[in-house]
Amino acid sequence: MAEMTYREAIRQALREELAHDERVYLLGEDIAEFGGSFKVTLELLDEFGPRRIRNTPISEMAILGCAVGSASTGLIPVAEIMYSDFFGMAMDQVVNQAAKMRYMFGGKLEIPMTIRAPMGGRRSAAAQHSQCLEAWFMHIPGIKIAMPSNPSDAKGLLKTAIRDPNPTIVFENKMLYNVKGEVPDEPYFVPFGKANIVRSGNDVTVVALSDMVDYALKAAKQLEQEGVSVEIIDPRTLVPLDMDAIVTSVKKTGRLVVAHEANRTGGVGGEIAAQAGHRAFDYLKAPIERVGAADAPIPFAPNLEREILPDDRHVYQAVLRVMDYGG
Amino acid sequence: MAEMTYREAIRQALREELAHDERVYLLGEDIAEFGGSFKVTLELLDEFGPRRIRNTPISEMAILGCAVGSASTGLIPVAEIMYSDFFGMAMDQVVNQAAKMRYMFGGKLEIPMTIRAPMGGRRSAAAQHSQCLEAWFMHIPGIKIAMPSNPSDAKGLLKTAIRDPNPTIVFENKMLYNVKGEVPDEPYFVPFGKANIVRSGNDVTVVALSDMVDYALKAAKQLEQEGVSVEIIDPRTLVPLDMDAIVTSVKKTGRLVVAHEANRTGGVGGEIAAQAGHRAFDYLKAPIERVGAADAPIPFAPNLEREILPDDRHVYQAVLRVMDYGG
Amino acid sequence: MNNEIPIDVALSMYGTMVRIRRFEQAVSELYARGKIPGFLHTYIGEEAVAAGVCANLRLEDKIISTHRGHGHLIAKGGRLDLMMAELFGKATGYNKGKGGSMHIAEPDLGMLGANAIVGAGAAIINGAAFTAQYLGNDGVAVAFFGDGATNTGTFHEAMNFAAVWNLPSIFVCENNGYAESTPRRQHQKIQAVAQRAVAYDMPGVTVDGNNVGAVYLATRSAVQRARSGGGPAFIECQTTRWRGHHEADQQHYRPKEEMLTIEDRDAIRDWRNELLARGVSAAQLDEIEQTAAQELENAVAFAEASPLPDPAQAYTDIFTPVSEAL
Amino acid sequence: MNNEIPIDVALSMYGTMVRIRRFEQAVSELYARGKIPGFLHTYIGEEAVAAGVCANLRLEDKIISTHRGHGHLIAKGGRLDLMMAELFGKATGYNKGKGGSMHIAEPDLGMLGANAIVGAGAAIINGAAFTAQYLGNDGVAVAFFGDGATNTGTFHEAMNFAAVWNLPSIFVCENNGYAESTPRRQHQKIQAVAQRAVAYDMPGVTVDGNNVGAVYLATRSAVQRARSGGGPAFIECQTTRWRGHHEADQQHYRPKEEMLTIEDRDAIRDWRNELLARGVSAAQLDEIEQTAAQELENAVAFAEASPLPDPAQAYTDIFTPVSEAL
């Protein structure tokens, strides 16, 4: 095991896949010499050259269009959308093209493309550079979604995404780029649709996405001291979603908190809560709690942003609410 | 009361608002002499002239940008996006601009714009002309959403939307355009955030959106004969959402079915189910059922499309599932 | 000029145009009889564009099309029976009935699909062109789109992208003077659509899109340049939409005089005369027509006789199954 | 040419440039000291564009800006203290600290906001221009954006839309030769960005964006034309970004020789010489500088002393409250 940052782990995944398959190439704004806004692709231009590491104009629709068309004809593009918020410029290529072409054509195409999309706030980047938009894509059949919460998953999920013959979005959490963790030395893939039981517990299940996993862990430690045993599940991928793991856990604990950074209303927490509430109905001892950003655009001022966005305190309080319910 | 189609009711709302306030104007592709793809705006060019009824190029981003900018500076635009699917070309103007500008600017702007967006399938228009995308917008704070299910609401909600000082999307159901209903003669507005109890019942609550209301009514009639009393609630607007009315009903019936045409996964049904499950937890006698399109793109062949999309049969079966639960 | 065109190519383009015309006339009528669900946008009057462009392409070259896509697939070698079945929504169609008229596709023929989002194809075709460039073969990729499509942001991004990456993308604008009901002067101010190429430092030409020879020759030079690494090109083909935007369109917006002259230019009739002048016998041309008519008759019979898709098909082809071994 | 410019305008533009430069130098330093959160894109080196353009505008005219927006607000009359407080994320800022550098706005000055989505402003400005046209006043509306922004689909749609509707929109491209780290030759192939105007049949000119007089005069004729119903215009101002794309940018991608010559052209120094040549005294110019320095000092003190926003402010201004009576 080597210790490395989430950023380095992603870079290693890209490096390995570029080396493994000549059909893989990267495209995006400022990803070449500059290494991308978050320096994830730094060094790769030197290692793989300008044929495979490609800068683009500020043209999100053209970037994703190129990815769709090249994936349809034999290549394996990995496109970067510099900030998830910029999907607003190019939703059509994701949802009306990439996600639907195979189906519309009766199975006659494969679109093995990956989109890397940095997401999330907590950096005072304000309303147009801080969003978590995974819910938009979970609603559209035909596209897979991964949300790695640590360096090891960041590498393993991205590698799986690149090998997957379907369009896939990997939402990278900007706040995790500098976070370090153990990453296996030997080659590995993290399979899609297999949740990670991050921590075992008996009293309450917390399903946490992306950097909410770390916040949930922090809350769980505090709660442990207060005698509450928290099980934490990181679904890792939203499509496919390992509901079985979640339901199994909820049947054990009888209580569920779902936590994501995206706005609470309309977030994937509603979907997960609805499915869990349906499948574990008879086991629930308390209403399912959802933790998410308050329903406001993300403000610039750091104290306001902290006010809006969820962290360990919100998970902690939500757990207490489900624990205290009725009692 | 006059009987008129949903289309005519919408046109009447536009006519009244154009007559009432000189600042109101319409823009969109082919909306002038042609009357729009669904002929909703037919006649209005003759009545109000080319200054106020304005054709645009095929430029969804520019259309909505013009709406945002003119609404910010004193006009009241009503933009048509010919098919909801085309939001894929212009999400940025809706979610990053219209929905956020007031907040980002500390309350210094108002954006009284309305977007009319025909939605839905059942016409063999296939995967790129059949979607229901309200869930995308419900997730983004700062934009209101109406989904009229009948001619009277279509008129009253659109008028309210146009008078509302905030950005608002009115999703018009293409399959309802030719449906007739009673529309009051005297001027009226249908308030946002006030659900319509379409039908009273005691055994199960069905929350239905848009044309699922009619399907729910059909199912309810059948179920009545079988001894099941169904209460049907049409929320009319998703933002604001009248959860109080839904929760009150669920507390009475103890059972809930949420029905929309959009894909089930990630649809607003998850949000409504999660909120209802939370607030009426102790009253629920059965898991909440969700009715929605199967998670596939919309196929072209009519028999396949019928297979995918929900109708009265699905509501009927869902009601039976909640009635039969555990018993 | 047209004499430069080898006679076999000239004849083959004639056959393509005839097949398109027959197909479109038939589907228009079948649509009126309720045999074809959904929307139907016919290509009648514009046949010379698809025929002239695709006569320059190889099987491996890619094209991408629009809502008005039948002609492009036929010109790229599409079979009328599998197409007809698709338009009928039958299981035997090119796309199992899941795509229909607006999404008909045959990647094996290099046809990456009709596309019901105006402008979208221009962005996608760059990817196909990039694949050829990346693999170092001399393939080219052609996007067809209308005059109205050149007002979309996607078109602009795609054109610039192709220019900057020097892709073998060829952008073919079928300028029929209308975007749905909107005449071109109401949706853009430039005289010739091809002026737009200036904005990307891309070669742009305007040709008579009712003259299949002119379309062929303009495309030939663009294709030759693209194949040899010379980069993208824009070709505006001025043509005429004979029928409504789609079959339900009454066209009240079209001036009466215009309606009367729509069919004055007929690319097929003109090309027939051209071929006759070059010494082809009327009998040979009639035989081409008859073959097409026969093929079409078979196609309709095939579509009629084909089964509906099994409802279970609604749930397949959403994802490509993932093999266990990565 | 520059002599045509009335001396009071010439002086006022000098003052504007000086205020922008001082503000930007100060925020750059304050950012390094951790006083300003988020991103910071400075306008140093590009002052002449905002100053020259806005000197032609009235209070009621609208502008819309970009991620690099401080200069535009200052040129439109923004107060440095309220701006500084906004950049600090303080309650007293123009936008209560909710917008910050990338969303600073003051509609009362006709400034419709910095905008962190590249290209978005071009579409929005058409709406402001349309309001003026619709109300029949002679207002104009100006969108500022970079060279990189002209590759976005939004830009294209907005340009075409303005042309077709004949709007009093003025599109000002601040061509600083880079889009973030990408040099212009890598993101577009045309020689001059202004060539893009051809695609819309819109007048387009290229001017020396380091010469505030040239910017002023080019804008003046565009504004005059737009005010009198002559429609939109495109103005390319060639300028230089002195600092990194944003303050964290080390600019390794910029060639060394280029780094050495970045400050060779200094619009403020040049204009100072121009004014001296026109007989303005050095003392008068120094006073302008001192006034700006004083204003800035006050602004920093004001921002420092201002309170953070009340956390409850996070939940306000999402929607405009609806009055009961419709």
Ligand SMILES: Cc1ncc(C[n+]2csc(CCOP(=O)(O)OP(=O)(O)O)c2C)c(N)n1
């Ligand atoms: C993004 C988008 N906007 C609008 C439409 C609706 N629409 C379909 S075809 C069409 C007109 C297209 O005009 P043009 O590009 O000239 O092609 P033509 O129909 O003339 O062949 C429109 C507006 C669409 N399908 N996609």
Ligand SMILES: Cc1ncc(C[n+]2csc(CCOP(=O)(O)OP(=O)(O)O)c2C)c(N)n1
């Ligand atoms: C739609 C979109 N894509 C990408 C970005 C990221 N981004 C911010 S500024 C910038 C470069 C802009 O270049 P240019 O338009 O030339 O303006 P300049 O920064 O040079 O003033 C990029 C790529 C963005 N904010 N919005």
Ligand SMILES: [Mg+2]
């Ligand atoms: Mg056309």
Ligand SMILES: [Mg+2]
């Ligand atoms: Mg620039």
